[in-house]
Amino acid sequence: MEKTIELVNRKALVPPLGLVTVAAILPQTWSFKLVDRNVCEVTEAEWDWAEIVIISGMIVQKKDFLEQIQEAKRRGKKVAVGGPYPTTSPHEPEGAGADYLILDEGEITLPMFVSAIERGESQGVFRANGEKPDVTESPIPRFDLLDLEAYDTMAIQFSRGCPFQCEFCDIIVLYGRKPRTKTPEQLLAELERLLELNFQGGIFLVDDNFIGNKRNVKILLKAMKVWMAEHEYPFNFITEASVDLAQDQELIDLMVDCNFKAVFLGIETPDEDSLTLTKKLQNTRDSLSESVDAITQAGIRVMAGFIMGFDGEKPGAGDRIVQFIEKTSIPIAFFSMLQALPNTALWHRLEKEGRLIDGGANINQTTLLNFVPTRPVEEIAREYVEAFWRLYDPERFLNRIYNYLMKLGLPRHGVSRPIDWITIRALLTICWRQGVVRKTRWTFWKSLFKLIQQKPKVVGSFFVLCAYAEHFLEYRQIVRDQIEAQLAEFMTNKPAPLPAKNEEVAVSESAIA
Helix, strand or coil, X not given: CHHHHHHCCCCECCCCHHHHHHHHHCCCCCCCCCCCCCCCCCCHHHHHHCCEEEEECCHHHHHHHHXXXXXXXXXXXXXXXXXXXXXXXXXXXXXXXXXXXXXXXXXXXXXXXXXXXXXCCCCEEECCCCCCCCHHHCCCCCHHHCCHHHECEEEECCXXXXXXXXXXXXXXXXXXXXXXXXCHHHHHHHHHHHHHCCXXXXXXXXXXXXXXXXXXXXXXXXXXXXXXXXXCCCEEEEEEECHHHHHCXXXXXXXXXXXXXXXXXXXXXXXXXHHHHCCCHHHCCCCHHHHHHHHHHCCCEEEEEXXXXXXXXXXXXXXXXXXXXXXXXXXXXXXXXXXXXXXXXXXXXHHHHCCECCCCXXXXXXXXXXXXXXXXXXXXXXXHHHHHXXXXXXXXXXXXXXXXXXXXXXXXXXXXXXXXHXXXXXXXXXXXHHHHXXXXXHHHHHHHHHHHHHCHHHHHHHHHHHHHHHHHHHHHHHHHHHHHHHHHHHHHCCCCCCCCCCHHHCCCCHHHC
């Protein structure tokens, strides 16, 4: 979202919540410096200062992750690594020279690491061996280590784990299927700490499924509702949830009362056969479009994720996704081709079938599939590029924003972001680019004036969504260029699939569907 956050003079969308949590778990007698490489480079003074370099990251960050290990070792530093990427692929950071592998969840394995340091051990691998920590013991993250001015949105976490069993998802591999939650008092203490640090604005509750434990989430929201009212609504919230949120009106109402402005839904595909095959059965129980409309009409803006390349997918999947998005008018649709992530059920199945091309993965909107699909890669890639291009055509995007906002329920509370010069400049920039310079000028002003007349309370959301347009209007060209380049290379040098793990199960029903 680089072009969007530039409008409000920010350097990154969200901070590295994992690292500030790690800093809170480690001994508070230690001294810490935090460097977020989404925000800045590591300075020479910081390299010189460090006794131990601790690196965390996700799979999409692995290239830079490995380079930082090598740079630290070149400087003679001890290196400890942890987080989702090392946990799923420990051999890679170990091969790059990492001394300590702090895997799984840090509440369990960080104390092991500290004990090893105290014993003078120069290396080690620390694993939880299937144990999951009680997150009610997790401390308030060290938010004070962050440059709060660098981020558009703050990040906090209430729960870990998800009760569902989607074949392609690594959340249940990393955190299990029994959602563990903090107490309401813990989360409210984190909000209090952010207020003490003078942060106000948007907060992303980064739970992979915020409503995975509905009972506990309702208890939290009832307490948060009172706290937010007492503090005059200093924050607004975004989170991720499963589509069954739409069937729980009490839960929706509590979220609206607590100033939740948006929710991300993993819709993946409107094709029910694909959803069934990939075991995302929770998306087949009710109408997806009706679910989106129910959440929208309650006043929570829906963002959604879509994936192409599922086994058995029929031609025209990209067009069907575009039709679904336009039917529901969802403005922000994140879109990618399927990746088999390490150690997921999908990864194990494809490994057995000999269909993996790359044992790793890179969940990116500019990356081809890392396995042999059941229809031609070039067909999927071309449908994908065309769908992405159509979704973010400037005129169509603005029309979709307007149609969506006309359905969106009115907010109960105001916007927490202060109206300052940076915000005013962002509004003027959007008006200039989309209302004067581009061919969208007529659609932009017509939509804006209609909303001012008919639904003035959603005008703020109109500008927020137009700000996202600044990202996607450029990014769709990046997607097209990079996918077409990868496809050309793929067609010239088709990679051979990795050998099947067990030849006797190399062909399955799904492989020939």
